[in-house]
Amino acid sequence: QVQVVESGGGSVQTGGSLRLSCEASGSIRSFNAATWYRQAPGKGREEVAIGTSHGTTTYLAESVKGRFTTSTDNAKTTFYLQMNDLKPEDTAVYYCQADLTYTNDDGRVTREFHWGQGTQVTVSS
Numbered sequence: 001q002v003q004v005v006e007s008g009g010g011s012v013q014t015g016g017s018l019r020l021s022c023e024a025s026g027s028i029r030s031f032n033a034a035t036w037y038r039q040a041p042g043k044g045r046e047e048v049a050i051g052t053s054h055g056t057t058t059y060l061a062e063s064v065k066g067r068f069t070t071s072t073d074n075a076k077t078t079f080y081l082q083m084n085d086l087k088p089e090d091t092a093v094y095y096c097q098a099d100l101t102y103t104n105d106d107g108r109v110t111r112e113f114h115w116g117q118g119t120q121v122t123v124s125s
Helices: none
Strands: 002-007 010-013 018-026 028-039 045-052 057-060 068-072 078-083 092-103 109-115 119-124
Touching: 002 092, 002 109, 018 028, 018 092, 018 119, 028 068, 028 078, 045 068, 045 078, 045 092, 057 068, 078 092
Parallel strands: 010 119
Antiparallel strands: 002 018, 018 078, 028 045, 028 092, 045 057, 068 078, 092 109, 092 119
């Protein structure tokens, strides 16, 4: 059993910063990468960023380049999305899709994607 929990959302004013966390727990063998998505009211889900366990960011949406970065902790159990210079158009529910290798209930090593529950980010002008 694995669990992915997001945290760090909130309300800020334009120009503010937030750091979202995506933590995996359970029989995790490796947290390979985290893909961050967001969904604004009335819009489809947008891919925002991809961070790897090597500490690199392999993708950033054009709309967030220069403002958002990804990172991971030394234990590689938590990925972060640092969001700076936030704008009202960044308002959305942010989701983490975790690429996990873990031992399942049958004792098999499995690699799958697991989603966090989402966290609300609201940026006011």
